[in-house]
Amino acid sequence: MIKLEDVTVAVAGEPILRDINLEFKPGLHLVIGRNGSGKSTLLKTIAGLVKPVKGRVLVYGRDIHSLTRREVVKLVGYTWQNPYAGFVEASVRDELEFTRRITGVELNKEIIELLVPKHLMDRNPFTLSGGEAKRVSLASILALDQPVWLLDEPFDFLDTSGVEAVIKLIFRGVEKGKVVIVASANMAYLHVFRDSRVVLLSRGVVTFEGDFKDLSLSILEEHGVPTKTLMCG
Ligand SMILES: Nc1ncnc2c1ncn2[C@@H]1O[C@H](COP(=O)(O)OP(=O)(O)OP(=O)(O)O)[C@@H](O)[C@H]1O
Numbered sequence: 149m150i151k152l153e154d155v156t157v158a159v160a161g162e163p164i165l166r167d168i169n170l171e172f173k174p175g176l177h178l179v180i181g182r183n184g185s186g187k188s189t190l191l192k193t194i195a196g197l198v199k200p201v202k203g204r205v206l207v208y209g210r211d212i213h214s215l216t217r218r219e220v221v222k223l224v225g226y227t228w229q230n231p232y233a234g235f236v237e238a239s240v241r242d243e244l245e246f247t248r249r250i251t252g253v254e255l256n257k258e259i260i261e262l263l264v265p266k267h268l269m270d271r272n273p274f275t276l277s278g279g280e281a282k283r284v285s286l287a288s289i290l291a292l293d294q295p296v297w298l299l300d301e302p303f304d305f306l307d308t309s310g311v312e313a314v315i316k317l318i319f320r321g322v323e324k325g326k327v328v329i330v331a332s333a334n335m336a337y338l339h340v341f342r343d344s345r346v347v348l349l350s351r352g353v354v355t356f357e358g359d360f361k362d363l364s365l366s367i368l369e370e371h372g373v374p375t376k377t378l379m380c381g
Pocket residue numbers: 159164181182183184185186187188189190229332333
């Protein structure tokens with residue numbers, strides 16, 4: 149489980165996350181909020197990529213910012229909002245092998261098969277289409293099958309079959325007992341996750357925390373997430 153204690157993140161003295169106290173237990177959590185509200189920063193902070201100026205992040209009892217990158221990667225799978233941001237290799241095959249090489253952990257082949265079409269294996273990741281890149285990016289990180297998955301806008305760029313594959317993957321992760329956190333500014337697909345917990349961020353502050361079913365349209369609209377038609381179908 150994940151615990152954030154009094155976490156403040158600032159850039160040039162300006163806070164972008166303020167006094168965050170949150171707990172994430174095994175299961176599915178959505179982090180929602182308008183563009184620029186701090187969702188990616190929150191996920192990157194939990195992944196140890198952004199260091200708070202105050203407070204700490206405990207992941208299964210360990211302060212994430214005291215661990216080496218290798219230890220973090222085995223514990224927490226953070227998938228980038230921008231899929232090209234994480235690519236380091238010259239072929240998709242090598243990109244998928246990269247995390248195994250640096251951690252020594254065997255990859256979950258099912259996850260790779262679910263997301264990555266075989267004909268992409270010899271392509272340069274930087275030349276992939278947006279949806280192809282998102283699939284490879286997700287697979288290259290999540291194939292380590294970490295106990296914690298942090299998915300930053302996992303549906304961006306994907307076609308319908310890609311969205312279905314990612315939804316399936318999220319539910320599989322939850323069934324395996326992982327902590328799965330999905331950050332999204334787009335509510336279009338989120339009604340699928342009606343049994344989740346929700347954190348609503350507004351300008352770096354938590355403005356709602358609770359069950360999805362208790363999230364009212366007025367709360368969403370108040371914080372700039374106008375969703376009536378998208379959420380209710
Ligand atoms: N390194 C940085 N330097 C300056 N400002 C930053 C930096 N990182 C984030 N910010 C600002 O902090 C705020 C939160 O950014 P963040 O990426 O966490 O938002 P978000 O909720 O993920 O937005 P989106 O829905 O657009 O993905 C934004 O206003 C962003 O411009």
